[in-house]
Amino acid sequence: MGTIKILNPGLLSSIQDAGRYGYQQYGMPVAGAMDTDALQFANWCVGNSSNEACIESTIIGASLEFNCGTTIALCGAKVQAKINGEFAEMNRSLQVKTGDKLEMGNVQAGCRIYLAIAGGFNIPDLMASKSTYLRGKFGGFEGKALASGDEIEVNESGKQIKRRLPQALISDFSNNTSIRITAGAEVRRFTQEGIKSFLCSTYTVSAQSDRMGYRLSGAKIEHTDGADIISSGISTGAIQVPGHGAPIIMMADHQTVGGYTKIANVIAADLPLLGQMKPGDKITFKEVSLEKAQNILIEKHRIRQELLK
Amino acid sequence: MIDYIPSGDSAFLVKFGDEISEEINRDLRAYFIAFNEKKIKGVIECIPSYSDLMVLYDPLIIQYKALLHQLKQIAENIKDISIPEARTIEIPVLYGQPFGEDIQAVQSHTKMSEQEIIKAHSENKYLVYMLGFTPGFCYLGGMNPQIATPRKEVPSQKILAGSVGIASQQTGIYPIDSPGGWQVIGRTPLRLFDPDRKPEFLIQAGDYLKFYPISEEDYHKMNEND
Structure with a gap:
C-alpha cells in the first residue's frame, strides 16, 4: 500500500470528510470540512465518492511527498501549487508518481485548500467518519493536526481519472463577502437597534477565529434583557451574541449545546463560502426568508447535479 | 404548549x-x-x-x-404511544483517596465528614437532562445542595476520565481526560465513552443515574479506564 508523507503541514492541516453525524445528542461535535463544496469538488476531480476524506489545509498549503503513483486534486482556496517545482493547476485531476513532491504557498484568495487523493486515505472510520475533531483529539489521523514526518497510508484507486471542474463551480473568494441569514431562534431578545446594527454594518473576522467558531468585531449588538438562555442545541451557522454584544458564528467544530441568544443563522447554501473566510475578512449580512433559503439550497444542488454528471 | x-x-x-x-x-x-x-x-x-x-x-x-x-x-x-420507564444507570464510585483528591476541600467547605458527603452524594437519583460540553458529559439535576462547593480557584491541568466532581450546585463525571476546575471527590471504573464499543456512550439524555460507593478492590476489578 502506498503512502504520502507530510513535509510541512502549513499553518494547520487535518483530515476531514463531510462530518460525523448522529452523535450530537451525546455531545460529539460534527467536525468535518469547513467548505464542504470544495471537499466535494476535489473528490469529484479524482473520481471519489463526494464525502471521502481530504486533507484540509488552512491559509498556508501543506507540502508533501508521494510514495505511490496516484491521482490527486486541489480545490478550495486559491493557492500557488507546484509539483517538483513545476506549476500545478488547481481544480483538476493531477497524476503523481513515487518520489514526487507537492508544494503549496500562501492562499491568494479564500482560506482552506482541499487535497483529494484517488481511493482516499486508509484511515479507520471512527463513529462513521474520518473527520478529525481537534479539540477532542479524536478521529482523523491519530486524532491530531498533521505534522512534518507523518506518513498516511492511501488506498489503491484502481482507475485513472481525468477530470476538470466546470468553471461555473469555481468561486472567486473575496475579502468582502455578503452572507445570507435567516432570523435566529431568539431574535426577539434583541432591540430594534441591535438588529439594525447586525444587518446594516460590516463585521470583521477576528484573529480569535478557528474551526469552532468565528468571532466577529464590529458594531455591538444590543439585547433587550440579557444574553443568556437555558442551554439548548446549536446548529452550524448559528450566530450567537454573548453579553459583550459581539457575534460569534458557530462553525464545524462547535459544541453541540450553548447558552447564548442566537440572532440569526447562516443559510446552508452559504456555509461553504463562510468556511473560506479568514481573519481580517469583512462580512455583511443579508436576511432572507426561510422558504427562500431552502429554495436557494435546492437550486444550488440542482445546478451542481447537472454540472457534475 | x-x-x-x-x-x-x-x-x-x-x-x-x-x-x-x-x-x-x-x-x-x-x-x-x-x-x-x-x-x-x-x-x-x-x-x-x-x-x-x-x-x-x-x-x-x-x-x-x-x-x-x-x-x-x-x-x-x-x-x-407507550413511553417506557426511564432507565436508571448504576454508577460505581470509589470515593475519596486516591482519586478523589478534593474531597477534603469539600469537607472543609461543607463542614461535613467524608462519610456524610459520600452518603449525600450517593443517596439521590440524578436526572440526565442533556449531554454536551465534551462528548459524553452529562448535565445532571438533583444534587443535595448541602454538598455544593465552589470550583477550584486554580483549575487542574488534567482531570482523569471517570472522575466524579462537584462544581457549585452541580455534580458530574468527566468522560475523557480534560483540564477542569471541578472538585474531584471520586472516580468511577466505568467508561462513559468508548468509540470502539457499541453503544459508544453509556448514558443518554432522560436516564437517571444512581451513584454507589465501592471499595478500592472492587474498583480495580471493574476498572475499564486505563
Whole structure:
C-alpha cells in the first residue's frame, strides 16, 4: 500500500470528510470540512465518492511527498501549487508518481485548500467518519493536526481519472463577502437597534477565529434583557451574541449545546463560502426568508447535479 | 404548549418550556421517543437539551412546512404511544483517596465528614437532562445542595476520565481526560465513552443515574479506564 508523507503541514492541516453525524445528542461535535463544496469538488476531480476524506489545509498549503503513483486534486482556496517545482493547476485531476513532491504557498484568495487523493486515505472510520475533531483529539489521523514526518497510508484507486471542474463551480473568494441569514431562534431578545446594527454594518473576522467558531468585531449588538438562555442545541451557522454584544458564528467544530441568544443563522447554501473566510475578512449580512433559503439550497444542488454528471 | 421555532434553514427547535424542571424534561423525553419512532425521512439527528429538542434536517429531502406538519402530528399522537420507564444507570464510585483528591476541600467547605458527603452524594437519583460540553458529559439535576462547593480557584491541568466532581450546585463525571476546575471527590471504573464499543456512550439524555460507593478492590476489578 502506498503512502504520502507530510513535509510541512502549513499553518494547520487535518483530515476531514463531510462530518460525523448522529452523535450530537451525546455531545460529539460534527467536525468535518469547513467548505464542504470544495471537499466535494476535489473528490469529484479524482473520481471519489463526494464525502471521502481530504486533507484540509488552512491559509498556508501543506507540502508533501508521494510514495505511490496516484491521482490527486486541489480545490478550495486559491493557492500557488507546484509539483517538483513545476506549476500545478488547481481544480483538476493531477497524476503523481513515487518520489514526487507537492508544494503549496500562501492562499491568494479564500482560506482552506482541499487535497483529494484517488481511493482516499486508509484511515479507520471512527463513529462513521474520518473527520478529525481537534479539540477532542479524536478521529482523523491519530486524532491530531498533521505534522512534518507523518506518513498516511492511501488506498489503491484502481482507475485513472481525468477530470476538470466546470468553471461555473469555481468561486472567486473575496475579502468582502455578503452572507445570507435567516432570523435566529431568539431574535426577539434583541432591540430594534441591535438588529439594525447586525444587518446594516460590516463585521470583521477576528484573529480569535478557528474551526469552532468565528468571532466577529464590529458594531455591538444590543439585547433587550440579557444574553443568556437555558442551554439548548446549536446548529452550524448559528450566530450567537454573548453579553459583550459581539457575534460569534458557530462553525464545524462547535459544541453541540450553548447558552447564548442566537440572532440569526447562516443559510446552508452559504456555509461553504463562510468556511473560506479568514481573519481580517469583512462580512455583511443579508436576511432572507426561510422558504427562500431552502429554495436557494435546492437550486444550488440542482445546478451542481447537472454540472457534475 | 409546544413551540416550533425554526433555527436556520436546516433545524427546528421543539420547545417545551423556558425553565429547568423534571416535568418539562418528562414531556420532552416522551416526545423524543415518539419522534424517534416516527423516523421522518430527511431528519439527520436530534439534540435534546433542558427544555427543547433541536431537530436537524436536510432541506433537500424535506422542507420546513412538511416537517412542521409532521412534528405537530407527533405531539397529537403522543398519548397513543407507550413511553417506557426511564432507565436508571448504576454508577460505581470509589470515593475519596486516591482519586478523589478534593474531597477534603469539600469537607472543609461543607463542614461535613467524608462519610456524610459520600452518603449525600450517593443517596439521590440524578436526572440526565442533556449531554454536551465534551462528548459524553452529562448535565445532571438533583444534587443535595448541602454538598455544593465552589470550583477550584486554580483549575487542574488534567482531570482523569471517570472522575466524579462537584462544581457549585452541580455534580458530574468527566468522560475523557480534560483540564477542569471541578472538585474531584471520586472516580468511577466505568467508561462513559468508548468509540470502539457499541453503544459508544453509556448514558443518554432522560436516564437517571444512581451513584454507589465501592471499595478500592472492587474498583480495580471493574476498572475499564486505563
